[in-house]
Amino acid sequence: MTPEEFRKAGHELIxxxxxxxxxxxxxxxxxxxxxxxxxxxLPPQPPAKIEEFGALLTDLDRIxxxxxxxxxxxxxxxxxxxxxxxxxxxxxxxxxxxxxLGISWESCPALTEVEEVVCDWLRQLxxxxxxxxxxxxxxxxxxxxTAMILARERASGMSKNGSGLQGAAAxxxxxxxxxxxxxxxxxVQLAGFGNDNLRFIEEDxxxxxxxxxxxxxxxxxxxxxxxxxxxxxxxxxxxxxTAMDPVDAIAAVASRHGIWLHVDAAMAGSAMLLPECxxxxxxxxxxxxxxxxxxxWMGTIxxxxxxxxxxxxxxxxxxxxxxxxxxxxxxxxxxxYRDWGIPLGRRFRAxxxxxxxxxxxxxxxxxxxxxxxxxxxxxxxxxxxSENWEVLAxxxxxxxxxxxVPLDDAGLPLCGDALDRHTLAWLGRINASxxxxxxxxxxxxxxxxxxxxxxxxxxxxxxxxxWELIQASASTN
Ligand SMILES: *Cc1c(COP(=O)(O)O)cnc(C)c1O
Numbered sequence: 001m002t003p004e005e006f007r008k009a010g011h012e013l014i015x016x017x018x019x020x021x022x023x024x025x026x027x028x029x030x031x032x033x034x035x036x037x038x039x040x041x042l043p044p045q046p047p048a049k050i051e052e053f054g055a056l057l058t059d060l061d062r063i064x065x066x067x068x069x070x071x072x073x074x075x076x077x078x079x080x081x082x083x084x085x086x087x088x089x090x091x092x093x094x095x096x097x098x099x100x101l102g103i104s105w106e107s108c109p110a111l112t113e114v115e116e117v118v119c120d121w122l123r124q125l126x127x128x129x130x131x132x133x134x135x136x137x138x139x140x141x142x143x144x145x146t147a148m149i150l151a152r153e154r155a156s157g158m159s160k161n162g163s164g165l166q167g168a169a170a171x172x173x174x175x176x177x178x179x180x181x182x183x184x185x186x187x188v189q190l191a192g193f194g195n196d197n198l199r200f201i202e203e204d205x206x207x208x209x210x211x212x213x214x215x216x217x218x219x220x221x222x223x224x225x226x227x228x229x230x231x232x233x234x235x236x237x238x239x240x241x242t243a244m245d246p247v248d249a250i251a252a253v254a255s256r257h258g259i260w261l262h263v264d265a266a267m268a269g270s271a272m273l274l275p276e277c278x279x280x281x282x283x284x285x286x287x288x289x290x291x292x293x294x295x296x297w298m299g300t301i302x303x304x305x306x307x308x309x310x311x312x313x314x315x316x317x318x319x320x321x322x323x324x325x326x327x328x329x330x331x332x333x334x335x336x337y338r339d340w341g342i343p344l345g346r347r348f349r350a351x352x353x354x355x356x357x358x359x360x361x362x363x364x365x366x367x368x369x370x371x372x373x374x375x376x377x378x379x380x381x382x383x384x385x386s387e388n389w390e391v392l393a394x395x396x397x398x399x400x401x402x403x404x405v406p407l408d409d410a411g412l413p414l415c416g417d418a419l420d421r422h423t424l425a426w427l428g429r430i431n432a433s434x435x436x437x438x439x440x441x442x443x444x445x446x447x448x449x450x451x452x453x454x455x456x457x458x459x460x461x462x463x464x465x466x467w468e469l470i471q472a473s474a475s476t477n
Pocket of ligand 1: 138139238239305420
């Protein structure tokens with residue numbers, strides 16, 4: 001494709017994207033396709049002849065759009081807000097169009113230095129001190145694997161330079177809670193600790209926050225048994241109910257024993273753009289590493305996960321390689337992001353944040369986050385004041401966990417498996433209709449529905465409409 005052909009097709013594509021975004025409110029929220037339907041709509045063999053650009057646009061409409069669960073839909077309340085602001089989409093397109101190669105500072109000085117600057121802007125915007133240095137990963141999952149490797153290497157005295165964990169005299173232990181995101185257990189497994197060495201610390205039965213006293217006790221027990229406490233993963237906004245582990249009390253325990261403390265704020269980090277929410281991670285300055293996803297609620301398109309550390313020297317000791325073919329005269333004066341994480345080649349992801357912050361602006365982002373917090377409190381109030389409805393967890397941010405408990409034929413509150421069937425049935429009717437989408441999750445052994453508010457286009461009127469849909473569906477037998 002020549003630049004002139006690209007210009008023509010590119011204009012058409014931008015028009016197509018703008019039209020698509022405007023059409024979203026009229027589309028079903030959940031993809032209505034059956035398993036395999038998209039695949040069978042595609043030719044099994046690769047194309048033998050080149051095609052017109054128009055044929056691709058037709059297939060985007062015909063095959064791809066029906067195969068998308070519309071997470072940009074204002075009635076999407078599933079999982080978490082996965083906003084993709086159009087300003088950041090432009091940054092993503094710019095990043096692709098530039099065709100840069102990020103393998104060293106020299107291979108694209110701008111890639112490195114814009115990343116340094118935007119990570120520092122986000123540091124300031126979330127109220128972190130300048131002791132933190134950041135980089136952009138694809139996801140919080142990768143950031144957590146990186147953090148667990150840093151924990152492992154600190155606790156093992158840089159075992160990677162010798163026989164690795166196979167030479168360890170005693171098991172290295174990581175602590176978290178049962179509320180932590182599944183990526184935490186995965187990171188602990190992949191970093192070589194093994195699942196047996198991951199301890200789920202007791203939580204407060206209502207807030208689901210880690211109990212620091214129970215953490216301290218578990219650490220004492222491990223020390224007495226000759227084990228080596230190596231890492232703690234603290235959730236600021238755990239997945240099911242947005243539980244907030246008390247970072248300050250946990251950090252005090254961690255520092256007493258020199259244990260690496262990673263703060264997983266993948267979802268809730270966006271809230272720290274609001275000064276009034278920062279008490280939720282009080283003590284974060286004492287942590288060792290921290291990750292959050294602008295690609296969730298804040299709305300910079302995937303994949304934009306921020307990873308901050310305080311001890312860059314340790315990060316570089318663990319992650320650096322220095323092959324001769326990457327040597328350059330700038331070494332020692334510049335940041336080499338390949339020494340800050342797992343991949344060598346990196347995309348120019350910082351442009352997404354750069355465009356987002358410059359074109360949408362922090363004021364508008366903050367106003368939207370505050371709108372969502374208000375909408376969540378409104379919904380919580382409706383649910384709490386309605387008969388047979390329960391709010392199951394504190395509404396710390398924008399997620400409201402609810403359950404409908406109607407009376408059975410004998411006039412007693414529905415319970416057990418019958419209650420689960422009822423919950424999944426009323427939710428299933430709404431999701432299947434395409435009118436709105438929410439996800440379910442198990443809390444204390446029973447299904448509940450999570451209403452995760454925060455799509456860019458979701459207004460108070462949409463949340464009110466959702467509450468009507470929920471009540472209507474739950475009262476259908
Ligand atoms: C979404 C989420 C993750 C995983 O994020 P990815 O960027 O998709 O890997 C981890 N932890 C929490 C609390 C999350 O909300």
